[in-house]
Amino acid sequence: MSDIKLKIDGKNVAVPKGTNIFMAAKNNGIYIPGLCYHPKLSQYGGCRLCMVEVTERGRTRHRFSCAQPVSEGMVVKTKTSEVDKYTKSVMEYLLAHHPLDCPTCDKSGECGLQDVTHDLKLSAGRFKTARLDEPMKRDNPLLEYNTNRCILCGRCVKVCKEIEGVGAIDYQNRGFGTVIGTAFDKPLDCTFCGGCVSVCPTGSWQDRTLKFRARPWELKKTSTICTYCAVGCTVVVNTKKNEVMRITSDDDLGINEGNLCVKGKFGHEFINSSRRVKTPLMRKIGILCPVTWEEALDYVAKKLAEIKNEHGGKAIGGIGSEKCTNEDNYLFQKFCRTVLETNNIDNISNIKSPSLNRMIKESVKHGIAASSVEEIETADTLFFVGADVSEAHPVIGSMARKAIRVNKAKLIVANARNIEFNSVVRNDIRLQYKIGTQSLLIKTLTRLIVDSKLLDLKKVEDTTENFKELRSLLKSSDFGIKKTSQLTSIPEEALKSASGLLAKPGKCYIICGKDIEEDPSAENTIKALMDLCVLINAGGSDKVSLVFSRANNNSQGVNDMGVVPDFLPGYLGVNDHTSRKKIEDSWRVTLSDDVSMEDSDNVFDLASKGKIKALYVMGENPIVSYPNGKKAKEAFKKADFVVVQDNFLTETAQLADVVFPASTYVEKEGTFTNMGMTVQRLNKVIEPVGESRPDWQIVCELAKKMGHPYYYISPKLIRDEIGKCVPIYEGIENNNLEKDGFRWVSSVYDKFESLKYSFAISGRKSPALKRNKDYPFILLTGSSLRHQGTYSRNSSSLVSLASECLIEINKNNAQKAKIADGDMVKIESAQGKMKLKAKITTRIPEGAVFVSEDYEWAPINNLRVNGYTNVKISKAR
Amino acid sequence: MSKSKKKSVPKQNETLDLSMAEKILDSYEGMDGSLIPVLQKIQYEYGYLQEPLINLVAERLNISASEIIGVATFYAQFHLQPRGVHIVKICCGTACHVKGATKIVDEFSKKLDVKVGSTTEDKLFTLEEVACLGACSLAPIVTIDEDVHGNLVPDNVDNIIQGTRQQGRAK
Secondary structure (H helix, E strand, C coil): CCCEEEEECCEEEEECCCCEHHHHHHHCCCCCCCCCCCCCCCCCCCCCCCEEEEEECCEEEEEECCCCECCCCCEEECCCHHHHHHHHHHHHHHHHHCCCCHHHCCCCCCCHHHHHHHHCCCCCCCCCCCCCCCCCECCCCCEEECHHHCCCCCHHHHHHHHHCCCCCCEEECCHHHCEEECHHHCCCCCCCCCHHHHHCCCCCEEECCCCCCCCHHHCEEEEEECCCECCCCEEEEEEECCEEEEEECCCCCCCCCCCCCHHHHHCCCCCCCCCECCCCEEEECCEEEECCHHHHHHHHHHHHHHHHHHHCHHHEEEECCCCCCHHHHHHHHHHHHHHCCCCCEECHHHHHCCCHHHHHHHHHHCCCCCCCHHHHHHCCEEEEECCCHHHHCHHHHHHHHHHHHHCCCEEEEEECCCCCCCCCCCCCEEEECCCCCHHHHHHHHHHHHHHCCCCCHHHHHHHECCHHHHHHHHHCHHHCHHHHHHHHCCCHHHHHHHHHHHHCCCCEEEEECHHHHCCCCHHHHHHHHHHHHHHHHHHCCCCEEEEECCCECCHHHHHHCCCCCCEECCCEECCCHHHHHHHHHHHCCCCCCCCCCCCCCCHHHHHHCCCCCEEEEECCCHHHHCCCHHHHHHHHHHCCEEEEEECECCCCHHHCCEEEEECCHHHCCEEEECCCCEEEEECCCCCCCCCCECHHHHHHHHHHHCCCCCCCCCHHHHHHHHHHHCHHHCCHHHCCCCCCCEECHHHHHHHHCCCCECCCCCCCCCCCCCCCCCCCEEEEEECCCCCCHHHHHCCHHHHHHCCCCEEEEEHHHHHHCCCCCCCEEEEEECCCEEEEEEEEECCCCCCEEEEECCCCCCCHHHCCCCCCEEEEEEECC | CCCCCCCCCCCCCCCCCCHHHHHHHHHCCCCCCCHHHHHHHHHHHHCCCCHHHHHHHHHHHCCCHHHHHHHHHHCCCCCCCCCCCEEEEEECCHHHHHCCHHHHHHHHHHHHCCCCCCECCCCCEEEEEECCCCCHHHCCCEEECCEEECCCCCCHHHHHHHHHHHHHHHC
């Protein structure tokens, strides 16, 4: 499509069709004042400041530049005396209303209203001032709203509705009494994404974590990657004197278009928390005492060498971190495999869903999992399978809403819970299946597509291995729509329209969530989902993207880097001779192929059996994050020697013999890999707090003490090595990772493209859901929007916003058990018990209860067992 | 809620029967732009827009409660507070203003012991200011329900109130 040519202030410009004059000018370096228009929001035209003179087809008129699309041959003047007069008088009205309390306003210095006033050289106005004198609204720990300063531009209202899908605030009343407020003037109850603060052009919405601690011009701004979930948003960290003051975002940086979530925006207080571990600690007469680095490193090196000599390397287990960088994790596993000579290394995400790495590798090979996170914005059909996007990956939710708003994308949500996902339209299909029937649901959708011949089945047959067999398998009555509808309790209509939408031409973006990945039947369901994707991909014309949810910022990277027992970096099998040879050659060592996890025992199983004597944990808190908390505690108690390197004295660190203080993400360089396989670079924002050191440096020094000095003096050198010996990261050493980051998938899957895909044929049933008479409820766990791990727990504002972990109970179950909203409830499993506050809801299916696993002070994993956990609930006295 | 559906005064604290509102919402199922007619009909049935009603509409129409309140507070036709049996509308348009409407407002406010925009404790009178009733020749003018009282002076106010009270009892 050819661009439209027009003239703005004598300058010839060319912009795409549909652009408004405001953006055409802005993108060509011409300034037009404006306070209500925002490129990521819908147009409103309320502030009346962006007036320009437009000459079009011989007629000269005044137009609002945000509301007027460009046309061919248009001549625009932004600085005529008429325009100036108009704009100035609009500003005079605004300033007659706006209190000039700039000295006590945190916005001063980065305020849109201030800038426009300054730019127009306004001083005294002609109008009598008429200002509101309402008190500041401070009904929550994160945001405050000042009615008096508001110019009613409506940006916050639109961010809340269009981007966040919440609509917590809107204009209230009219005329002079108009304010922005909540329904019935209730305290703000929203997702607290902070979008209103980001877009507010005045000081009406304020970030309370900054409040009066710094003026905007004192802040140094450094962009880096967020450390919470696996989306990989770019955050701009604002610092003053080596201290983090607040986090902002930049619409032009990163994949998130300036959108953040409550954790990303407000969860930064842990960095400068007084609870940080600032010196190395060593257990002396039973107490962890501060010691020097030298003493701690010497002791650890000596102890690890002793255990290795006595019991062999296999007796040492390593736990890598989903929070640490790729460089940290790469070096950690290299240290474990070469210096400690053990393959007993693992990470929590791999333990939670052991089949996932293989599945992702397979999906990538067949070209269905090759999409970045931000590609969701271009999709036509969205399918969230067991993915609670609003809680686990809120910014993906914002991207999905953009697809729904701009592309008119259709959404299908399949989940055992009726999860919350709001957008401006409600045209989505909800498939709320019964717990444990998810793979049946996916297979039935596949059958419906095949049966109603929505795709070119001949093409599928030609391009795949065994489509005929799949077809005959699907014909069996097991996957009939009637039976499935009964078993899953989803209406037949919904199943039909879902299958129709999936097979419809257009881009289809599927997110496979945690509820699928961590379910006992994960392998079956994921394979069924892959079958469905390959089928649509092969039979339709457009691309299907299957994206696997990852919990933490580098859950993908830690697996890529080979912090798993059976894979060397880049998913090269430990037992595969050629793969091992490749790594051995580049490391110049001989590696053991002994993976002592035969009986599907993981590091913790081995430790609790006494086979592992020492545990080395980097940036992980397994006592809370390992699905079976009791087992983890047992493992750490049983181990002779435990080393933990972390930012805080976590539950795990408290059991350690030595604790190394590690630096957080803002104090180091490196890379994170998000769940869309994009590798993004971290920038160092502040110097390490206290005596803490980056994790890679600690590992380096430990290796040196153990007689294996490494040559790495910066993460860049580690990255160079990763680029050379990890095939999926090939070429990363030559990429400065400045703008779009580095994507690993593309380089690998080209090599495998010729392979034909085999559908799952075995009619293997998923493990059945067992109900227990004594423990009648199934415990469901999941992510929480407001908390994730040690970091959010040590961010005081987040804690005061969400201090209590709730147990969500179905309304009918609660009525029977005589439990009311807000009652304390005792929840008991065969493993343990705890007390939680009840939240009565209809979002949870009957016969199940839901507890978030991200509240570290309410460790629900103490109750959990492998597979489904049966629990009982009663009102606590 | 079984008694006859006269112009009864809805009591708060009573659990609200939402079935009527549900019925209204059902009839607008799937229709775009139905918010205002839905609110009008619900207000007609329930007297004023109470919180549970707003929340129900929000849920059913997928419009946030704050947006609905935004609409309801923008239009003078919607009420979020209970209204009295008699609605006193005092014209404050230009002509009435010049002829001393403010004094009339003050007098009503004093005699009824109620602020403009609210309802007396006995739920008998709601006092409202309106922009113009279109009968400037009778300024200052007040309407109570359908009755028009023109050319008022503050001294008349008491009589009018007493008259309406008796009428109200007769009702």
